[in-house]
Amino acid sequence: MASVQGTPLPHLICPYNRYGYILKNGDRDVDFVINDKYFYFVEGDNSFPDYYFDHHLYSRYGWNMKSADGSLCGACKSEGVSQACYFCDKCEVSYHKECVESYPQITSVFHPKHSLQLVYDRLGKKNIYCSYCDASGEDNRVMLYYYCFTCEFGLDPVCAQTPLSLLYNPSRHEHDLTIFPRKVDLTCDLCGVFGSKSLLCVCLQCDFIIHTSCISLPFVIKISRHDHRLSFTYSLLGIFSCGVCRQKVDGNYGKYSCMKDCTYVVHSKCATRKDVWDGKELKGEPEDEYENLNSFEVIGDGIIQHFSHSHHMMFETNTTNIVYGEEKLCQACVLPFYGGGVYKCVKSKCDFVLHEACANLPRKKQHMAHPYPFILQVSDTENIFFCGYCDRFSFGLRYVCNKGSESISIDLRCAAISEPFDQQCHRHPLFLSNELGKYRQCSICGKLKFQTLNCIECELFLCFYCATLPYKVRYEHDEHFLTLSYKENASLNWCEVCEETFDSNKWLYTCHECGTAFHILCLLGKCALYVKPAQNLLLTEGQKINIIPNNGLSRPICKYCGRRCQEKLMVELNDDVDGRILLCYRHLAVGVGPD
Template sequence: MEEKEKEMVKFPYHPHPLTHFNNISELECHMCFSKPNSSRIEGYMCTVCFECNLHKECVESPLEIHHHPYHPPHPLSLRPLSPSESSDTCSCCGKRLGRGWVYHCPICSFIIHLRCAKEPPVLEVDQPKSHDHKLFLLPKPRPFTCDACALLLDGPSLPWACLECGVMIHRDCIDLPRLIRISRHPHRIRFTPSPPLPAHESSSLSCGVCLKVAHNQYGAYSCIKDDCRYVVHSKCAIREDVWDGKDLYGVPEEPEDVENPFEVIDDKVIRHFSHEHHHLKLKEDEDDAGFDGSEHCQACGLPIRIHSGNFYGCMTGDCDFVIHETCANLPRKTWYMLHPHRLTLKPCRNCNNTCSVCARDYSGFVYTCCEENCGFQVDANCASISEPFIHIIHPHPLIPASVPTEDKRCSVCRGWGNYNRKMMECIESDFLLCFRCIALPAKVRYKQDRHPLVLEGRGGEGAKGESFWCEICERKLNPDEELYYTCGSCCVTVHVHCILGEDPLIKTGGYSDPWGKFEVVANNSCFRPLCHRCQRRCPFPIVFKAYDHHLCTLTCLNMFLRFRF
């Protein structure tokens, strides 16, 4: 180690001395919380607790700045940001302060990121993307509504103004992309300072992403097609789950390739891309008398005898391939409302996959991202959900949640949202619904009832104050707090998990994973096997078998395989 690398410094806000290193470019600085573009940058690191990394440039920042171009009237003092200020906005760039160190004016409320204060000040922009004229920085912070995004920030910020037409724009909105493609609309959309009004001027514009009013006196994105009145708020259009980050200005538009999922052979006969060696014949919903419960749709994974609907079956006698008619029509390539890239439909050969939308394991068809190094994948059930979505238990349309839901719970199942368990929200209330609840089939068939059972719950019609019992597990069912399936004619009610199971998207068949081989079979005998792991009877439609043992759920199976030695 070089002698210079042994240099030690004392930082007032850290209990241990810091060691100098010639290069910490791979580490995140705990003052500015950014990684510079340079491949080599000097800095300091704590070799005692390894919890403090600082760029040398940040450590040497002046404790006070006088006459900064962004705030010339008062001096700015350097200090660490308090947790209560993390959600406040930077007066310079308009983004959340987050964490790290800031320069703050003790006289007024002006506060900016350390990295914003260090950047060379820019006082004018000659050719902004979002405006036709030159923009000038007004160095006095003030609350204002941005003419490019129509948003008023929580605190005062520095406006960029046009001296010719008087518009004021956030710094972050100066270079909004001119032309983009988003996942919510089939055409390209362009930024416009004032989107065109609808054909009837009495009607108002609504954003195609959040469905809220879009005022035409502010900037927004509108469809490039003359006969299409699609409009999106500027900030809605550039959300990470909506836009892929590419500005298509100057890029010629190419037609998207379209592949049909099947070839029509004859009346009610097709050849599907996932089963090309045999023909499939359409069968009516009731034509399932020969099924014993082991036949699952190859696409959605649900049992044919439970899921209501027409289906295709293989015409070869010794082949048990079946697929619902709706699943057979799933497009080979599609855009999805929760992902900015195009997706490709693929058959799945194992059940070690987890859906990026509902966080459930599945073994049916999967839509995967067309982009390299993007691990997004969504099962066929979640992929079939579109917006706005009308659910049987809620009167208002639902759209994908516009804010992170990690600290929120589904209004029905009470499950917590997370990165892989996404939700849809009501535009009229605070109602949230996770995709596990959204993707439940609206109707199912129950072997003890001649009518299809309908999904209800959360105080559905005739349920208020009633006491229901599940026909399968014979336990109490609370209609005011949970979803359930019911027959209005026969007064039959069953829990969702009792009729669909804990792992509804897993098909029967043989599988293998890094921990061993196992088999999934239909639980259709009069004898319910005992789960080797939890020592309870296996009550669900499928059973897992591994090394001569029965397991009731995928959770029990995984625990058994990992700890069987």
């Protein structure tokens, strides 16, 4: 956190206190409903006697609100780039200078016809859309803003004080641009969007139209959906579909195309979405060849030193001595060995083994669902991690990203998913969902998920949990492999484990040789698919637990639900009062995976 400078400013009120003052001291009801939108009017001045409040503001200089720690302005929830701002010692957040010093009413060159009223979005109802920067309350950014109720025109406090000189950008257009203060349905030449709520600028000399939010579009970028850099271009010959939304790209308007020898093209708006682009302009910047970073050093013929293990490892193709069993799992992906090459520790008493593919994983990786790269790390031997995509607890290696607003970890199965995704049970390729803020129901588990893998040919949606279910598994009482599939055979009426009937629209594991079938959860367990028995695991709450196999002659009773546990693994913890406590593993991972 940057240091504060100087003494508290006695005449300016913290935006949080300003909001509280409105609610407690207003001489009339300040809760307004206008055009089905909810607001609190800000009618008081931005300075009050300091004895009313215990929030003190300090000046901050040289601080960028688009910082690595993900800090946002506490008032408008916008990133912004103001170098001068204020810090509140009580709220422990920073505020734009423009948000703190905002007046109750202003006139703006962007909307000269009417004055603009300063309002708070009531209880975060997300009613506003800033017509300059294209930010909406729907992405939880704009909370304090100026608004014209006659025209339904809004500006956040920073954009409301933007100088007109910024509209001249010779690298984007050679002539001066004139602001068009009314909302009109025209098509922007840079993004190709018709009828946007954003303000438009026009060049009458060349019939050039551009959104104010598009003036600062970058020229060279790197997005999460493609391996190469993309450059902005106005015209492109040929027929293309967007690499993000899969819709047609109009060659008459601006778009981004691959700088290498491939035909990847993306709409301007799709390429610069916050979940696709990291916000960096790469024009003139050298390329980062992080894809070539290996996870091991070659020591000799078939011998490597892997970063995750202290001993040398030797490549072995004969895996007949590695049989299926929960005690023999890859140390990276926590999956059993079904054949193929492996790397084994050269020490005879060390059972550290890696799949060949897992040993060759890159140390740095770009994932299609996250704008920042991930680093491959070894999980703490006394900890388990939570995958941010499939919502599973897991052991093994993980990819970690600490950039952006929060730290996120993903397991190797989710990290391996890329577009187009080939689901062996489905005949069409799958692509990451392209609509921000829209939840879809997974076709396998039925849960609503923010990010799904979708089929553009038919109505199939898979969450990351179900997309990473193993296609081929073994059952201890069957000599054949079981495969994941739709319920296509009408004769498969009941599950071999629970002996209950199948729903006609559910997926299941089947043995085509024996004609048997299993519910997914009955075969794999509800939560413990990628977790192995371990001792002294440290949870985030500081509680140490043991994960033990549930393979005794009788099923123990779970302390939480009072029933005999049917899971493959159980959680054991020691309580100062009750002593040794056994819990079903699913209570550790509550809400994780299919019900």
